[in-house]
Amino acid sequence: MRNTRLDDVPIQEALDQWSQSFTFRRETETLPIAQARGRMTAEPVRAQASTPPYPAAAMDGIALRAEAVSDASPSSPVQLREGRDFTYINTGDPLPRPWDTVIMIEKVTEIAEGWVEVTEPSPPWKHVRQPGEDVAQGELVLPDGHRVRPVDMGALLAAGVERVAVLRRPRVAILPTGSEMVPPGTPMQRGQLREFNGTAFAGYLEEWGAEPVYRGIVPDRRKAIRHAISEAVNSCDIVVVNAGSSAGSQDYTPQVLREMGEVLLHGVAARPGRPVVLAVVRGTPVVGIPGYPVSAYLSLDWFVRPLIDQWYGQESEVSPTLSARLIREVRTKTGAEDFVRMQVACVDGQYVAAPLPRGAGVTLSMVRADGWLRVPPSSTGYPAGERVELELARSPQEVEKTLFLTGTDDPLLEELGALMARQPKGWSLAQMVTGERDGLNMLQQRECHGVAVDGEGWSEVVPSDSPSLIQIHLAEREIGWITAPGIQVRQADDLLQPGLTFINRPAGTETRRRLERALAGSYPSDWERSIPSLWKAAAAVGERTADVTIGPRSVAQELGLDWMPLWREPFSLILPEEVFKSPAGQALLKILRSEAFTHRVAALGGSGSVSWKVIRQKGR
Ligand SMILES: Nc1nc2c(c(=O)[nH]1)N[C@H]1C(S)=C(S)[C@@H](COP(=O)(O)OP(=O)(O)OC[C@H]3O[C@@H](n4cnc5c(N)ncnc54)[C@H](O)[C@@H]3O)O[C@H]1N2
Numbered sequence: 001m002r003n004t005r006l007d008d009v010p011i012q013e014a015l016d017q018w019s020q021s022f023t024f025r026r027e028t029e030t031l032p033i034a035q036a037r038g039r040m041t042a043e044p045v046r047a048q049a050s051t052p053p054y055p056a057a058a059m060d061g062i063a064l065r066a067e068a069v070s071d072a073s074p075s076s077p078v079q080l081r082e083g084r085d086f087t088y089i090n091t092g093d094p095l096p097r098p099w100d101t102v103i104m105i106e107k108v109t110e111i112a113e114g115w116v117e118v119t120e121p122s123p124p125w126k127h128v129r130q131p132g133e134d135v136a137q138g139e140l141v142l143p144d145g146h147r148v149r150p151v152d153m154g155a156l157l158a159a160g161v162e163r164v165a166v167l168r169r170p171r172v173a174i175l176p177t178g179s180e181m182v183p184p185g186t187p188m189q190r191g192q193l194r195e196f197n198g199t200a201f202a203g204y205l206e207e208w209g210a211e212p213v214y215r216g217i218v219p220d221r222r223k224a225i226r227h228a229i230s231e232a233v234n235s236c237d238i239v240v241v242n243a244g245s246s247a248g249s250q251d252y253t254p255q256v257l258r259e260m261g262e263v264l265l266h267g268v269a270a271r272p273g274r275p276v277v278l279a280v281v282r283g284t285p286v287v288g289i290p291g292y293p294v295s296a297y298l299s300l301d302w303f304v305r306p307l308i309d310q311w312y313g314q315e316s317e318v319s320p321t322l323s324a325r326l327i328r329e330v331r332t333k334t335g336a337e338d339f340v341r342m343q344v345a346c347v348d349g350q351y352v353a354a355p356l357p358r359g360a361g362v363t364l365s366m367v368r369a370d371g372w373l374r375v376p377p378s379s380t381g382y383p384a385g386e387r388v389e390l391e392l393a394r395s396p397q398e399v400e401k402t403l404f405l406t407g408t409d410d411p412l413l414e415e416l417g418a419l420m421a422r423q424p425k426g427w428s429l430a431q432m433v434t435g436e437r438d439g440l441n442m443l444q445q446r447e448c449h450g451v452a453v454d455g456e457g458w459s460e461v462v463p464s465d466s467p468s469l470i471q472i473h474l475a476e477r478e479i480g481w482i483t484a485p486g487i488q489v490r491q492a493d494d495l496l497q498p499g500l501t502f503i504n505r506p507a508g509t510e511t512r513r514r515l516e517r518a519l520a521g522s523y524p525s526d527w528e529r530s531i532p533s534l535w536k537a538a539a540a541v542g543e544r545t546a547d548v549t550i551g552p553r554s555v556a557q558e559l560g561l562d563w564m565p566l567w568r569e570p571f572s573l574i575l576p577e578e579v580f581k582s583p584a585g586q587a588l589l590k591i592l593r594s595e596a597f598t599h600r601v602a603a604l605g606g607s608g609s610v611s612w613k614v615i616r617q618k619g620r
């Protein structure tokens with residue numbers, strides 16, 4: 001029987017309920033200091049020995065008795081004989097009896113072989129490190145419940161402690177399920193998917209202080225899932241079952257968990273990540289995590305990270321937040337808390353933010369997210385222009401080092417971004433694909449740093465009160481039809497062939513406008529179907545969910561798709577003069593003039609050389 005009804009419990013409530021329904025059996029283990037970094041001490045640690053273990057010279061010089069020079073002065077220097085009155089000593093050497101003070105070598109004058117002269121007194125124990133100055137035997141080095149840092153490792157060894165008792169890390173079993181899943185590195189057949197959530201889970205768990213135990217892919221068979229969970233609860237402290245949590249005919253996780261133990265809930269009031277299952281089997285917490293990567297990583301963060309904190313008895317970390325102005329509206333449905341991945345930029349000292357693609361399966365949207373916007377269940381979202389509080393995924397410093405572009409995209413911009421990141425100052429480049437008119441308006445509103453444009457037609461849509469602008473010509477690029485094998489498209493009219501499916505460029509782009517002019521009024525039925533990312537549009541052609549799209553040769557070449565030339569066009573960046581002159585603008589310019597960039601342009605099938613001109617002077 002399928003389970004089609006989901007609960008709608010708020011995340012915190014679900015977590016509170018679940019975390020009270022089991023108790024962890026924490027254990028300690030003893031580790032050599034070199035392996036203890038990041039681990040939590042299980043008991044107070046006291047010094048076993050003193051460092052230094054004996055009085056030691058703190059400076060290079062001579063060791064002597066303080067008494068011998070108590071009356072020394074420039075007018076009555078004291079002469080000392082080696083062996084009888086002093087010995088030479090180096091920093092760290094033990095101070096032999098009867099010496100009780102050290103004078104730095106710079107303050108000593110050699111007057112003859114074996115004789116020195118001193119012109120000032122040196123009180124007892126000056127420049128001498130006392131035994132235990134660093135750490136004394138019996139002293140408390142670390143309390144219990146302390147995370148061992150590199151400095152602590154040094155102090156422990158200084159204190160003569162060679163092994164330390166730490167809490168064992170909680171063992172978290174990872175059980176990816178799905179008969180269609182294959183391990184990375186295995187040749188794939190159609191219908192199969194690469195299993196990657198398990199590896200990402202292991203990475204997160206290690207970062208949070210747990211020991212991931214990857215237990216291999218479990219096929220979608222009830223018995224197999226049951227067996228795998230049973231073994232995992234016997235040997236691990238927390239069990240994570242991935243996928244099979246929803247309403248599909250093969251989604252067995254909730255059902256099996258009900259048979260094996262107690263299911264506290266199936267379904268939380270959150271989007272994405274709704275079909276979570278929280279259960280306890282033989283005293284061990286088991287969580288069923290939805291399969292889609294974004295949902296999966298979020299649910300792991302909501303339900304497994306706090307358990308690891310609970311294991312260690314520590315407070316959960318709070319993400320840093322930042323206030324930003326929305327440059328695009330965020331619409332949500334009521335009834336669940338929405339987690340919207342956001343792109344954040346700092347333009348003219350002000351933080352601006354826009355939502356990234358919302359699909360729960362869009363892994364890259366999570367890779368590119370600078371932060372999260374949490375929209376409460378009662379809200380329907382926020383209009384553009386609103387100030388919102390974001391949870392950051394990158395530091396504000398990193399955000400400030402990002403040049404944020406709008407307009408049309410091209411693989412060349414990705415190359416440019418990679419070259420920017422290699423600069424010593426670590427600039428990065430982010431893009432939001434928009435039409436040119438949109439991009440230029442955003443530039444005007446100080447919502448981006450620059451706009452990537454095709455051709456020259458964009459100049460007609462520059463707002464009249466625009467700031468001074470610089471056009472940087474990057475390359476001539478070739479635009480053409482990207483087609484699946486066997487598809488013949490030569491001119492715009494060919495798009496009207498019955499049954500042919502097409503993916504357009506987004507509204508407002510010059511490429512789409514040109515095509516629109518060529519079609520002169522009669523459009524294919526799927527004219528409005530567009531995908532902002534060139535790569536995703538071409539991948540759709542590669543997989544035959546469309547027959548043709550339009551784009552630069554470089555994309556077709558990279559994916560091994562057919563390509564028919566249409567036109568060549570200049571591809572440029574439009575930057576306000578102040579951005580052009582800023583350190584980021586100058587870093588960009590340096591790259592554009594570099595040989596590495598010229599090579600990349602050529603490799604991508606572009607040509608021409610970089611040049612720039614002022615195209616609009618404020619007040620004209
Ligand atoms: N009729 C309904 N269908 C779905 C519902 C619903 O309420 N009613 N919920 C949707 C939501 S929301 C989510 S989230 C998914 C969750 O589905 P499952 O947890 O059952 O996951 P699967 O269907 O097995 O897998 C979905 C998808 O996730 C990717 N995946 C899964 N495991 C891995 C892995 N180990 N590594 C990488 N990627 C993985 C893969 O693309 C799967 O196709 O259900 C909706 N459906």
Ligand code: MOO
Nearest residue numbers: 272273274295360
């Ligand atoms: O929970 Mo699903 O993750 O909304 O996509």
